Amino acid sequence: xxxxxxxxxxxxxxxxxxxxxxxxxxxxxxxxxxxxxxxxxxxxxxxxxxxxxxxxxxxxxxxxxxxxxxxxxxxxxxxxxxxxxxxxxx
Amino acid sequence: xxxxxxxxxxxxxxxxxxxxxxxxxxxxxxxxxxxxxxxxxxxxxxxxxxxxxxxxxxxxxxxxxxxxxxxxxxxxxxxxxxxxxxxxxxxxxxxxxxxxxxxxxxxxxxxxxxxxxxxxxxxxxxxxxxxxxxxxxxxxxxxxxxxx
Amino acid sequence: xxxxxxxxxxxxxxxxxxxxxxxxxxxxxxxxxxxxxxxxxxxxxxxxxxxxxxxxxxxxxxxxxxxxxxxxxxxxxxxxxxxxxxxxxxxxxxxxxxxxxxxxxxxxxxxxxxxxxxxxxxxxxxxxxxxxxxxxxxxxxxxxxxxxxxxxxxxxxxxxxxxxxxxxxxxxxxxxxxxxxxxxxxxxxxxxxxxxxxxxxxxxxxxxxxxxxxxxxxxxxxxxxxxxxxxxxxxxxxxxxxxxxxxxxxxxxxxxxxxxxxxxxxxxxxxxxxxxxxxxxxxxxxxxxxxxxxxxxxxxxxxxxxxxxxxxxxxxxxxxxxxxxxxxxxxxxxxxxxxxxxxxxxxxxxxxxxxxxxxxxxxxxxxxxxxxxxxxxxxxxxxxxxxxxxxxxxxxxxxxxxxxxxxxxxxxxxxxxxxxxxxxxxxxxxxxxxxxxxxxxxxxxxxxxxxxxxxxxxxxxxx
Amino acid sequence: xxxxxxxxxxxxxxxxxxxxxxxxxxxxxxxxxxxxxxxxxxxxxxxxxxxxxxxxxxxxxxxxxxxxxxxxxxxxxxxxxxxxxxxxxxxxxxxxxxxxxxxxxxxxxxxxxxxxxxxxxxxxxxxxxxxxxxxxxxxxxxxxxxxxxxxxxxxxxxxxxxxxxxxxxxxxxxxxxxxxxxxxxxxxxxxxxxxxx
Numbered sequence: 001x002x003x004x005x006x007x008x009x010x011x012x013x014x015x016x017x018x019x020x021x022x023x024x025x026x027x028x029x030x031x032x033x034x035x036x037x038x039x040x041x042x043x044x045x046x047x048x049x050x051x052x053x054x055x056x057x058x059x060x061x062x063x064x065x066x067x068x069x070x071x072x073x074x075x076x077x078x079x080x081x082x083x084x085x086x087x088x089x090x
Numbered sequence: 091x092x093x094x095x096x097x098x099x100x101x102x103x104x105x106x107x108x109x110x111x112x113x114x115x116x117x118x119x120x121x122x123x124x125x126x127x128x129x130x131x132x133x134x135x136x137x138x139x140x141x142x143x144x145x146x147x148x149x150x151x152x153x154x155x156x157x158x159x160x161x162x163x164x165x166x167x168x169x170x171x172x173x174x175x176x177x178x179x180x181x182x183x184x185x186x187x188x189x190x191x192x193x194x195x196x197x198x199x200x201x202x203x204x205x206x207x208x209x210x211x212x213x214x215x216x217x218x219x220x221x222x223x224x225x226x227x228x229x230x231x232x233x234x235x236x237x238x
Numbered sequence: 239x240x241x242x243x244x245x246x247x248x249x250x251x252x253x254x255x256x257x258x259x260x261x262x263x264x265x266x267x268x269x270x271x272x273x274x275x276x277x278x279x280x281x282x283x284x285x286x287x288x289x290x291x292x293x294x295x296x297x298x299x300x301x302x303x304x305x306x307x308x309x310x311x312x313x314x315x316x317x318x319x320x321x322x323x324x325x326x327x328x329x330x331x332x333x334x335x336x337x338x339x340x341x342x343x344x345x346x347x348x349x350x351x352x353x354x355x356x357x358x359x360x361x362x363x364x365x366x367x368x369x370x371x372x373x374x375x376x377x378x379x380x381x382x383x384x385x386x387x388x389x390x391x392x393x394x395x396x397x398x399x400x401x402x403x404x405x406x407x408x409x410x411x412x413x414x415x416x417x418x419x420x421x422x423x424x425x426x427x428x429x430x431x432x433x434x435x436x437x438x439x440x441x442x443x444x445x446x447x448x449x450x451x452x453x454x455x456x457x458x459x460x461x462x463x464x465x466x467x468x469x470x471x472x473x474x475x476x477x478x479x480x481x482x483x484x485x486x487x488x489x490x491x492x493x494x495x496x497x498x499x500x501x502x503x504x505x506x507x508x509x510x511x512x513x514x515x516x517x518x519x520x521x522x523x524x525x526x527x528x529x530x531x532x533x534x535x536x537x538x539x540x541x542x543x544x545x546x547x548x549x550x551x552x553x554x555x556x557x558x559x560x561x562x563x564x565x566x567x568x569x570x571x572x573x574x575x576x577x578x579x580x581x582x583x584x585x586x587x588x589x590x591x592x593x594x595x596x597x598x599x600x601x602x603x604x605x606x607x608x609x610x611x612x613x614x615x616x617x618x619x620x621x622x623x624x625x626x627x628x629x630x631x632x633x634x635x636x637x638x639x640x641x642x643x644x645x646x647x648x649x650x651x652x653x654x655x656x657x658x659x660x661x662x663x664x665x666x667x668x669x670x671x672x673x674x675x676x677x678x679x680x681x682x683x684x685x686x687x688x689x690x691x692x693x694x695x696x697x698x699x700x701x
Numbered sequence: 702x703x704x705x706x707x708x709x710x711x712x713x714x715x716x717x718x719x720x721x722x723x724x725x726x727x728x729x730x731x732x733x734x735x736x737x738x739x740x741x742x743x744x745x746x747x748x749x750x751x752x753x754x755x756x757x758x759x760x761x762x763x764x765x766x767x768x769x770x771x772x773x774x775x776x777x778x779x780x781x782x783x784x785x786x787x788x789x790x791x792x793x794x795x796x797x798x799x800x801x802x803x804x805x806x807x808x809x810x811x812x813x814x815x816x817x818x819x820x821x822x823x824x825x826x827x828x829x830x831x832x833x834x835x836x837x838x839x840x841x842x843x844x845x846x847x848x849x850x851x852x853x854x855x856x857x858x859x860x861x862x863x864x865x866x867x868x869x870x871x872x873x874x875x876x877x878x879x880x881x882x883x884x885x886x887x888x889x890x891x892x893x894x895x896x897x898x
Contacts, residue, residue, distance in 0.1 A: 157285025
């Protein structure tokens with residue numbers, strides 16, 4: 001089996017995980033769960049999803065050097081800021 | 091391995107990005123135009139003092155008041171802000187008229203002074219009404235205090 | 239000079255420099271009036287001097303842009319100008335109109351000028367930077383259209399390079415957005431809203447295309463770096479400029495009666511506006527470092543690098559300083575704005591024009607590539623004098639602005655405008671001194687055109 | 702200098718991101734704007750928790766979920782399109798691209814219905830701070846979806862005309878990268894605006 005097919009398979013798994021996480025997020029909303037822990041949990045799911053998209057769909061995960069990181073950093077900085085803001089307002 | 095970085099792509103981003111953000115700007119402008127009636131005090135323009143205010147604005151422009159003053163923060167920074175002069179002068183058009191009238195023709199030695207424009211009573215009225223109208227525009231709370 | 243018709247640029251450049259001198263002279267008068275309020279009163283009141291100061295600036299920048307276009311378009315298109323005669327004719331019309339307008343500002347009261355020129359028929363006067371009589375504005379439109387026609391036809395019949403197209407796009411945008419100068423409703427909010435379509439979309443929009451293309455042209459010439467590389471960076475930089483700058487107009491819509499969401503849109507996008515300027519700085523230095531040849535005109539290279547740095551500082555950094563709405567709430571319409579305006583205009587637009595003049599003038603005057611060493615040394619001295627003076631002007635105005643904002647708007651007992659002005663007079667004195675230094679630099683600059691004319695051209699030291 | 706790319710197969714450890722560098726500069730700029738917007742939302746919410754929590758309840762979470770699924774799915778389709786062109790299969794590539802575009806179209810339809818509902822209630826940017834952010838963020842993103850569809854459409858047309866191959870497919874990757882960015886932004890936007898409270 002060559003690399004390309006493996007790449008696609010991996011992305012299919014990633015796709016399923018993304019769908020699954022989205023449903024969880026939705027049900028959290030649907031049940032109108034609230035509070036800091038819940039919010040941060042939902043945020044964490046979103047950040048993981050973002051990292052999966054960046055690493056596998058965009059293909060940054062297999063890079064060496066600087067270009068491996070922009071999406072991670074992009075998720076990290078606003079993620080942190082949002083966490084702080086929610087923490088302070090909880 | 092070499093990185094692709096082509097002029098064609100750079101060009102496409104320039105044209106695409108510009109068009110995109112200009113359209114967004116137009117969309118926001120469209121929304122703003124819809125909101126302005128709630129904020130820009132156009133009721134005053136359509137009311138009985140409307141013609142006076144219009145005359146006042148022409149006078150404001152034809153004497154280049156903006157060349158020394160600011161109006162809502164825009165203009166020259168040589169003389170006080172006038173967007174809120176009506177409130178600063180105790181909500182009085184008479185005080186505004188009195189001030190404009192009282193300027194000495196030869197200035198004040200050593201100090202900045204507003205010229206004496208020799209306005210007629212009607213013109214003074216118009217200018218004061220114009221400044222009152224501007225002071226009643228909803229400026230999101232600017233300036234921070236009456237000093238302008 | 240490769241094409242004969244490029245020589246029309248010389249007229250434009252000379253007139254531009256003359257108006258530059260007038261602008262600075264009136265700047266000094268203004269600076270003095272800030273501290274000696276009755277200076278020249280009532281003969282040249284502050285507002286008249288200020289109109290000359292700002293309008294002369296705009297006109298000379300436009301003249302130099304046109305000169306730059308007449309110089310670089312034939313060379314880029316590899317063909318003679320479509321009509322040199324039209325270019326010369328338009329030059330004189332423009333110059334005479336500008337001269338008459340300035341004379342009008344100085345000789346008669348502004349209201350008389352308005353009456354004489356029939357402002358009541360189509361009132362457009364008396365708005366900041368657009369003080370010109372309506373008839374002058376119409377003249378500007380005619381000149382701009384003829385100019386665009388001339389340039390456009392030249393490009394059409396010749397080679398279409400990126401630099402040409404970007405320049406043409408910038409110049410067309412300049413003409414199009416100027417048309418909003420004719421829209422002047424009684425409603426002050428509407429008036430201001432679209433007034434910014436001229437002012438902001440000029441200086442933080444289409445003018446930057448002109449700036450970028452002139453800079454790219456000079457960099458290609460003095461560094462010998464491959465056109466392909468320079469052109470793609472030009473595209474990226476101007477793309478970033480417009481992406482951030484168009485919505486960035488919102489930073490003028492915080493407090494003029496426009497909806498409050500502009501505070502967010504304006505703050506966020508204008509916070510990004512320094513990025514393209516930073517890219518431009520990196521780009522210019524990179525290209526010069528990667529240069530494939532030593533150009534004997536070192537002064538032009540210095541101006542080009544200076545433009546990149548000072549535009550970043552003036553437009554980028556000093557703009558960012560007061561662009562976020564919570565900050566702008568306190569600084570709006572204060573000396574902070576003046577500080578930013580001075581350095582941004584100097585860094586971005588004055589310097590880019592001096593760059594192209596520095597590159598083109600020796601060629602227009604019959605040199606092969608550059609002026610004599612002596613002349614260049616004078617010119618480089620003027621670069622440093624003017625640039626350092628401008629840094630000081632900006633710093634002093636910033637100091638004045640911070641103090642003004644504090645005393646008038648932040649302090650527990652806010653004080654009236656004029657009381658505050660007295661308290662910050664020291665900064666105004668210092669600014670005036672820095673202004674004199676700038677004027678000195680300008681004198682050296684003008685002198686550089688006359689010294690060392692009989693000496694041989696500068697050559698490149700073999701390395 | 703025109704630098705040509707000779708493939709970027711899935712062989713490991715490349716140094717450069719897929720697609721044209723120019724699009725990545727653009728993507729980074731766009732991401733920064735969204736990042737600032739997100740942070741602004743969170744910190745403004747801090748001072749208006751009740752307002753935000755109240756009006757968040759008025760949003761249509763079901764539509765948001767559907768939209769999330771459409772975007773993730775279309776993003777996955779785009780991955781398949783890139784894989785297809787690397788196999789030199791134009792036709793398959795075009796089909797995946799068209800599938801991705803139709804998913805984008807579905808997003809636009811759902812979101813438009815949501816907007817129609819809001820506008821029908823007279824809600825606009827000036828209604829309150831929550832709606833200002835909600836509308837600004839989602840509409841700005843909405844325009845990106847449309848822009849992404851235009852880009853994918855252009856790529857699809859070129860692919861259909863045989864403009865790409867297993868050797869030269871930078872254009873497909875460029876469009877794909879942009880589209881993933883549109884997806885990525887929504888993945889944060891969805892929980893932040895619709896769910897987190």
